Amino acid sequence: MSTSSQPLALSAGTPHNRSLSAQILDVTGLDPARCYQCGKCSAGCPMASEMDLKTHEIIRLLQLDMRERLLASESIWMCLTCETCTTRCPNVFDPAAVIDALREIVLRENPGLVPRRISAFHSAFLDQIRANGRVFEFGLVASYKLRSGALFADVDSVPGMLARGKLALAPRRIEAIQDIRRIFEQCAMERPR
Amino acid sequence: MSRIGVFICHCGENIGRTVDCAQVAQAMGELPGVVHSVDYKYMCSDPGQALIKQAIKEHNLDGVVVGACSPHMHEKTFRKAAASAGLNPYLCEMANIREHCSWIHEDRAEATEKAKGLVRFIVEKIKYNRPLSNIFIPVNRRALVIGGGIAGIQAALDIADGGREVILVEKESSIGGHMSQLSETFPTLDCSQCILTPRMVEVAQHPRIKLLAYSEVESVDGYIGNFEVKIRQKARSIDVSKCNGCGECTKNCPNKKIPSEFEQGLGFRTAIYVPFPQAVPNIPVLDRDNCALFKGRAKGVKKQVCGKCATVCGRRAIDFDQQDSFITEKVGAIIVATGYQLYWIGKEQESEILHGYGEYGYGTIPDVIDGLQFERLASASGPTGGKILRPSDGKEPKKIVFLQCIGSRDRAKGMEYCSKICCMYVAKHTMLYHHKVHDGKAIVFYMDIRAGGKGYDEFVRRAIEESHALYLRGRVSSLTRNGDTIRVQGVDTLSGEPVSIDADMVVLATAMRPQPGITSLAQKLSVSYDLHGFLNEAHPKLRPVETNTAGIFVAGACQAPRDIPDSVAMASATASKVLGLFSNEQLEREPLIARVDRQTCTGCFHCERVCPYGAVERFEVKDRKGNLIKVIAEVNQGVCQGCGTCQATCPSKSIELDGFTDEQIFAAVNAL
Amino acid sequence: MKVGYFPGCSLHATAREYEESLKAIAPALDLQLEEIRDWACCGATSAHSTNHLLSVALPARTLVLAARQNLDRVFAPCAACYNRLASAQHAIEHDKKVASQVESILGASFGHPIGVLSIAQLLSEMTDRIRSKAIVPLKELKVACYYGCLLVRPPEICRFDDPEAPTSLESIVTAAGAVPVKWDKALECCGGGFSLSRTASVVRLGRSILRSAKDSGAQALIVACPMCHSNLDFRQRAINRSAGDDRPMPVLFISQLVGLSMGLDPVRLGLNRHFVNPQPFLSTISAGRVEHREQA
Secondary structure (H helix, E strand, O other), X not given: OOOOOOOOOOOOHHHHOOHHHHHHHHHHOOOHHHOOOOOHXXXXXXXXXXXXXXXXXXXXXXXXXXXXXXXHOOHHHOOOOOOHHHHHOOOOOOHHHHHHHHHHHHXXXXXXXXXXXXXXXXXXXXXXXXXXXXXXXXXHHHHHHHHHOOOOOOHHHHHHHHHOOOOOOOOOOOOOHHHHHHHHHXXXXXXXX | OOOEEEEEEOOOOOOOOOOOHHHHHXXXXXXXXXXXXXXXXXXOOHHXXXXXXXXXXXXXXXXXXXXXXXXXXXXXXXXXXXXXXXXXXXXXXXXXXXXXXXXXXOOHHHHHHHHHHHHHHHHHHHXXXXXXXXXXXXXXXXXXXXXXXXXXXXXXXXXXXXXXXXXXXXXXXXXXXXXXXXXXXXXXXXXXXXXXXXXXXXXXXXXXXXXXXXXXXXXXXXXXXXXXXXXXXXXXOEOOXXXXXXXXXXXXXXXXXXXXXXXXXXXXXXXXXXXXXXXXXXXXXXXXXXXXXXXXXXXXXXXXXXXXXXXXXXXXXXXXXXXXXXXXXXXXXXXXXXXXXXXXXXXXXXXXXXXXOHHHHXXXXXXXXXXXXXXXXXXXXXOOOOOOOOOOOOOOOOEEEEEEEEOOOEHHHOEOOOOOOHHHXXXXXXXXXXXXXXXXXXXXXXXXXXXXXXXXXXXXXXXXXXXXXEEEEOOOOEEEEEOOEEEEEEEEOOOOEEEEEEEOEEEXXXXXXEOOOHHHHHHHHOOOEOOOOOEOOOEXXXXXXXXXXXXXXXXXXXXXXXXXXXXXXXXXXXXXXXXXXXXXXXXXXXXXOEEEOOOOOOOOOHHHHHOOOOOEEEEEEEOXXXXXXXXEEEXXXXXXXXXXHHHHHOXXXXXXXXXXXXXXXXXXXXXX | OEEEEOOOHHHHXXXXXXXXXXXXXXXXOOOEEEEOOOOOOOOHHHHHHHOHXXXXXXXXXXXXXXXXXXXXXEEOOOHHHHHHHHHHHHHHHHXXXXXXXXXHXXXXXXXXXXXXXXXXXXXXXXXXXXHHHOOXXXXXXXXXXXXXXXXXXXXXXHOOOOOOOOOHHHHHHHHHOOEEOOOOOOOOOOOOOHHHHOHHHHHHHHHHHHHHHHHXXXXXXXXXXXXXXXXXXXXXXXXXXXXXXXXXXXEEEHHHHHHHHOOOOOOOOOHHHOOOOOHHHHHHOXXXXXXXXXXX
């Protein structure tokens, strides 16, 4: 599991001062010290087989304030927020909320670390809301493909979707779209690139 | 005019560094009523005490105030010194200028002023002190032990061997408790019943032990040395004086399919039954809820249904009309040793704060059992004759997964505590399984291994190194049915790998909890308990076997999760406390308790209503002819704890604490 | 009964049949769906994955609009929208800091709490009515009820049914006269929003769900979320191919099943819009025909 060449420097300032834990506590109200690393979250996580860092390992790195490794990991973007871990955690901790908070820190501090396809999807999705107030799926898919470069996947399903009346061909914009745009501005949205 | 002596202690540097003791002594010397005032380095030392004794004689003191540490430390010391010089000990008091002054302030001038105030406070109070004498109450030197498991048995034997009579009350039909259900005990793998049953027989045969099995405590009155306990002897439907334990009734009972409680539901019993062959007393009990005769009666059937047992009983001992009976026993001390029950993962729980494990199927998946059920499977006298077999189909499981910490250490399920014994008995189970099924694979999911006793860690290593149990560190996320196996979805956090296993059987190490009904028993005894029902000890470190109710002691798992050696040790400890209590015919108590002024008491009984200890009784004041004048309050000197609630409540100021009268208190307050 | 109605983005496009079937069964159930005027997207996964404040503010706007329309309760048929709205309501009640931030962003203040309902909650309240309107016998129809992640979890947000052993969908299915089967993947995630960005994950997760449903003897899978429907219906061909198991498993919305029990025309219920042909079991319950387009 370990990928660093240096032993963990706990005697120096950071990571011993738990700055990342303090940040998470401030944002979510959850203290990572609550976790006793039982692993029940990872045991029930549907994405565990694809994650380099399992859920409990993410929390462990957080407890040890291993900021760089944690924020650069792809695993934190694989969480489906299925809430299985949150529902079953014996310490009533919420790993899913903590992972969301870590994602927001990455976007604020180093958006280039977000995996490309995931970044492309979220940008495309949120752009849709900002443009129309609602997600226009055709536009979403087109925008995602342009950003991610996954140009040809699912292209063959378009006729099927159209024939079933499942694809609207033009977006419908809500009336109070300015309200939505203002919400976005005020939430100081950081666009993943 | 008073003649008070004041002694200010430096307590080495403890007080002297912060408080100017000489100045305080000097200031106190100027108070009216103070005839002698000195300061000294160590008042509690022999020379220090000698100062007090000397001063009492030389200056004819009628009151002594020692400004020093907390009364908890040395009140007894100084009172003894005063008494030895001929001064009533209750005319000697302490002012705390250490914990309440020098230890919590830094400014010398301020601390010194405060110390003067604190001592002055006591000086003014002591002017109104009256001489008091200790109270003596008689002690009934018989003991009651509630609970006939290993802890109760040990306590009863120790007290009886110590020469005192014991009444042992057990709610089940036989004594022995959960230990009688175990197969083998850690860390020696002794056969549990083999080491237990000799003790059980000893109890039955001991001339000083009165065994009341199938009985429960109905009510408790009184106080230390003088308890009156009403005991309900439940109806067995058998006249115990006639029954000789021949077993014919059990053999002939036609209803053989009742799930046996002793076998934890894995085997069956009859309606009239003895729970296990080595039962003590070896007298059956008739389960009326499952008896055809009683079901017939309930339906109103005229003709008697069945009754086979009565027909075959050679001693005509069966009595279908027997009722519960009540007896009253007077005892001087009570030991509570009611033991434990295991938590179960089902959806219905006995309290709102507890939750079941939906992720493990709420207990509906077959072949998911708990530790006591595994013990019955492993027991040679159990439902499978000691073979480990699946309850669902009787096949031998080749892969058993053991889960530790089920309910325990789980805030989400309502029990944050560790149940202490599970790490050890799971290791034991893997070893028993390995001994019986050589090609079986035992896998244990754990979070930590708690094996702190003597030989305990070595025992767990044997399970891993000799019995080849596979220990995986991680909690299991879910148990689901997968055909006729159980899919276990877990993780090994040490390697970081999720683990999926198809198990033939899953054994859950479920949390230890106190017995059902513990809270109502505790209320009858006025003993406090925590949010789980575990009885509270008087002090977790230094008074672990006493409760805050004088005369009532606790032993074993009813106070906290505990294994057999610790339960036995605790039981012996309670016995020693009881024998100590019984070493005198009388109990000496401090007299700082409430007293009623019979002249002014109007008999409104507000005090009776507010007294938390039930110490207020009623007293009839009669004239010389014997006519009743009034009924007034009276304080039971054995029960009153001197809390003062009555004094604060009484509208006519007729009840006051000796040593803390209104007069004394107001004098002290006005001194500030 | 009148409730506020928040369709969510997919009900007007990729999950059109969900709204069609809801509107079809509403009259018989005496259910009035008052659409939230000018509603906007709840933010779904992308908002809560990137900006906590935004993930509360967007659905909170819907709650404010509902209050303005004098609605006490809002029903969101999509399980994800439901969970976002309920989470926003929970945050408003329990996180004073976020509540006041969102109030100032929206320029509105929160009054009494708005009840947020999922389809399971809504139809559970109507099982008597569903039973009385069930005129087509469905007792030969075995279905597996798929809850997915967000309908009953986490329990502090949803406060409805049991997060490990839920029974609300089964009670609705039983009221409609069909037979719910026992199976073990009812709460396993379908892969949610990864349909485009990590399709392989969706296929892997869908494999175990479909295999379990098929092995349990179910003739159809009942869902309550457009995302789940898409991942299991639209992606079923890919899932079946990767599993080497081409047994089809039609995927129906719970509202479509209720509609079938009422004897409504399957086309009106949008059953012709599915990728997996529902005709085989429609025939067993003689519920009429739908014209099905094979997936190209």
